[in-house]
Amino acid sequence: WAVWKMPKRALKEEAAEKGEQQAEPAPKKTKRGGGKAADGAVKDGDAAAAAAAFEDTPDKLLTEDGKKSDLKITSWNVDGLRAWVKKNSLEWVSTESPDILCLQEIKCTEKQLPAEVKDMPEYPHQYWSSSQEKEGYSGVGMLCKMKPLDVTFGIGVEEHDNEGRVITAEFNKYFLVTVYVPNSGRGLVRLDYRKTWDVDFLAYLKGLESKKPVILCGDLNVAHQEIDLKNYKTNKKSAGFTVEERQGFGNVLADGFIDSYRHLYPDARHAYTFWTYMGNCRVKNVGWRLDYFVLSKTLLPHLCDSKIRCKALGSDHCPITLFMAM
Amino acid sequence: WAVWKMPKRALKEEAAEKGEQQAEPAPKKTKRGGGKAADGAVKDGDAAAAAAAFEDTPDKLLTEDGKKSDLKITSWNVDGLRAWVKKNSLEWVSTESPDILCLQEIKCTEKQLPAEVKDMPEYPHQYWSSSQEKEGYSGVGMLCKMKPLDVTFGIGVEEHDNEGRVITAEFNKYFLVTVYVPNSGRGLVRLDYRKTWDVDFLAYLKGLESKKPVILCGDLNVAHQEIDLKNYKTNKKSAGFTVEERQGFGNVLADGFIDSYRHLYPDARHAYTFWTYMGNCRVKNVGWRLDYFVLSKTLLPHLCDSKIRCKALGSDHCPITLFMAM
């Protein structure tokens, strides 16, 4: 297919994303008629239509064996909470109305939070963690309708706990962890650090799991397989799709954790949660799946659905929502 | 008058502008009816109407003794030329169509100039000067329909010639100098430097004048008298209205140069060329007269008009236009 024929020039460290935008040709309709087929199946060239199609699939509110969903969690990398709020994203949140809302890349301190967020009556229990050093960088939040038994911040490793990346809430039957995994950076300047993080973070998850099942959500900053990003060929040296990062996520799965979306939709293509703002990638659905709900294997019987809300605007990531019957 | 009753708290170094915005009350209409009087005279409380009124005065295109204007010069502090261009300011320029257009605070290098500016067919002779060190800071330009005899940059004093502040064009009968005078800064951190500048710059003007009459235009970064800014009481310690800066301008006038606008309109109040973006000062006409056409006394018989184009948008300064019969 023509869309995969990217220029073969050596990828400069920072050129991957740029190449992705510029080399993306307008989808060529075949003479026999391209686009979405009558049965709803989708052809390669029509990735944008594919996204719209799976967005409209109804949420499954039952487990495989018929238990009703009683826990709804949404995760969203907001790319700057203050700008995100100005884009009326809270309206979407009110409509979605998850029991728990996890936010990443809030890029502000608790003190800088807009009142509209702090004062949401639906979410009286709010937990925030911000970067200690760099202002306006990283930061995560967790907003709950019900009060957790306990909440902790970071992963208990000094080196990793200064950038507001992890909040863990303990509930009766599970731990909920939300994370904003460190980006390896342009030119992979932080890949070494990321590898350390991946090891330590997995150890943290296993430690939790030794006590209770774990639900992990957030921006894992990795597209696991080729199916998880549009331009897999040109991004093998890009942050988020290096072998090291993919291996890091592979290690999580190898330890028995489940990528809930891929578990339910093993063949779903064009299913992304992030699109760079550059080059109109979102309208062309040139994206990456970087946001996940990862579950302890023992939670699988409780899983109802794992959805990508790709129509929700307000960030360069879209939200994802998990339905569980606990 | 109530509008002058500013809070009497000690002015902190940086509070002057903020106070100006916040303390400006809505104009109170008198019971007998405020606003513009029938004869076109203007009451104190209606400063905004006043601005509109003098904007609409027709340009005088004759000297006092009846010579016709044959030279039109416009000066505009554009506060970032690239942003200014995006606000369609070039349309205003085309309509105004001065023979010479002087621009201050272009905040870009010659290389960064938008093509729309470089390629204006009406202004084939363009001269630019940018800050040597700080990117996106200061910088002036002069665009001419006719080619000057000579053009020089700076004032010949090393200390003052690294920030793109002065362009001098020599014509047959006069020198035209455009300047962006250094701001004394918040907390007057640069007032000492400014005093040095004022001395050296006046010496430069006198040197030119010893050869030919001088037309000086630009952002002089000083409001000369109380009539030249709205909140004169609260700004006595603010950059642009300190005794030192006012004295600096006084020295220019004492050496025989003429403030053309004040010469023609000695009693015109509410006549400003700058309004801080903060606190809606422009719609309330809470402003400063910082931009001037200053003339060698010998040019007075050639003066037709000196106007403030206060309706022209695109910057926190408005343009000013001079008409001369040379």
Place this chain on the structure above:
DNA sequence: CTTGATACG
């Protein structure tokens, strides 16, 4: 391309 911090006004 977009966010947010900083310098400067």
Place this chain on the structure above:
DNA sequence: CGTAGCAAG
């Protein structure tokens, strides 16, 4: 408040 630069994604 608004224009620039910058770092980061």
